[in-house]
Amino acid sequence: MALPLPPGLTPPEVAFLCEMELVTVVPRQRLEGLELLGGTTPELRPPYRAVLPLWLALLLKRQRRANILPPPWLHPSSLDTILRLETEVHKETFSPPPLFPPSNNNLHETRSAPFLPSCTADAAADALPYHWLEVGEILLDAAPDDLVEPDTVRRLMRDLREVRMAKMRAGVAVLDGGAVVGLKGVGGMEVSEGRAFISGVIDNLRKIGASREQSRREREAEERENGYDDADEDEDMGL
Amino acid sequence: MGSYYDIDSILTDSQKVPCTFELSVPGLGYLSGNAGGDMKQGTRCELPLWLAEMLAVSLGNSAPITLDIPDALSQRVLNALKASPRSVDLRGQAPHFYRLGTRILDLFEDEEIVDVLTESFKKRAAEIADHAYNPRGALGEGADFLQGIDESERELFRAAHSSAKAMREWMGEMKKK
Structure with a gap:
């Protein structure tokens, strides 16, 4: 009551977190590695590809110093495949998230977004990563000329979002005081959008x-x- | 059950419930419109929930009044909810319908009411979500339904609507840049 903000993250906050995702760029200018808190960025030497955090890639893109290579799942054909998965194969649940890369038996390995290479040029093509909606929208906005058929991509992203939101709403019908909806494969932005409603329903059902x-x-x-x-x-x- | 200052729980407690007096009380006649007279044994009248609950439960077997299930949760309403949860005007029954139901269920154990309320809440929540995520939902054909939702459902509508709005704002901002 005292805090005006609802629990959870707002869409701009989720988008901010998503800018830590790594993307692949093709630089147009040379740039020495930068010493950042998160580590040193790779040295940029055209025409070799490099992997940079999204925020830096966007900065370079705006200054026309680099081109962003869209992740494979953002191609129209893979989006189309995923959309078909969502509507025909997994009618009730969400399409599964990308598989983890093979483990090196390293216990300290990070296993969650944004530390997985899920938006670089060698990400899986047939699965939506955690930050798919945010990365997709940001790239559509900042680098439409680097995408293949940006208008088709935009339309397919819209369709995917609609289909998945409808599933999330339909999940409420099977809710019960103690039961939960299967939310495997749901992205960060979708969680932020659905949180208030789903937790409200569960709370009320629990009270009843x-x-x-x-x-x-x-x-x-x-x-x-x-x-x-x-x-x-x-x-x-x-x- | 909510905090001390929770306005919704205060308003829930002030809703009237029907009760029957089990003994005659001198000078209480004004409650049933008989000013100055006595409250006769067996008179039925409506008391706010907080008072009725205290009088009915506190003194054990010799309680001065007995509580009845309020009209909002009567068999007629339950049947209507079973038949078609979406078309019942819950707000007309009681502004805090579900909260009243929860309070009554604390006092009476009734499996049927729990089932009916749970089922209808789920069905109506799906409908509410449809209206909340639709930018024209509150104005178009949903207006009738949204007039009839109770306070906790309104809360839900508000939450769903504002998150959908925040989302649209973010996407709109992206385009403007």
């Missing part, structure tokens, strides 16, 4: 079901006192 939950607990406590105690439960666990 509170009295039933209460009586169930009381009944269980009673049963436990009456001798159907832990021995029984252990048996169940064993089965």
Whole structure:
């Protein structure tokens, strides 16, 4: 009540976080490696490709010092494939997220966005990464001339978003006080958009079901006192 | 159940529920429109929930009044909700319909009410989401339905609508740059 902001991140905040994603660029000018807090950026030597964080790539792109290579999943043909996956194969659930790159058995390896190379030129072509919506929109906006058929891409992104939002809304019908919707493969921006509604529904359903939950607990406590105690439960666990 | 200053729970507590007096009380006649007279045993009248709850529950078996299920949760409304959750005007039944339901369910155990409320909340939530994500939702054909949603559903509508709006704003800003 005291905080005017709702819980969770707003779309501009999600987009800001997404600018840490790594993308592949083709530089047009030489640039020494920059010493940044996150490490040194690779030296840019045209025409060799380099992997840079999105924010730096956007900066260079605006100054016409580099071209951004769009990630493979942002091609019209792969978007079309994913859209078909969403509408025909996975009718209820979301299309699966990209697979993890093969592990080097390194325990300290980071396993989440934005530290996965999910938006570089060698990302998987058939799956939407965590920041697909943000990266797609930002690239459509800042570098349409680097994309293949930007208008088709824009249309397909719109379609994908509509299809996935509709699924998220339909998921509410199967919700219950304790149950959850399968949200595997949902992107960061979509979470930010759906959070308020889904958590509101769950909260209200929980309140309505509170009295039933209460009586169930009381009944269980009673049963436990009456001798159907832990021995029984252990048996169940064993089965 | 909400904080002390939660206006919605205060308003829920002030909703009237029907009760029956189990004993005659001198001088309370004004509650049933009989000013100056006594409250007769067996009179039915409407009291705010906070008062009725206290009188009905506090004194154990010798409680001065007994509570009844309010009209908003009567069998007639439940049947209507079962038949078609989307077409019932919940706001007309009680402005805080679901909260009132929760409070009543604390007092009466009724599996049927829990089931009906849960089912209709889910069905109506889907409808609310459709209207909230549609930029013209509140004005177009949804106006009738949205007139009839109760306070907690309004809250939900507001939340869904503002996140959809924030999203549209962000996308719009991207284009302007």
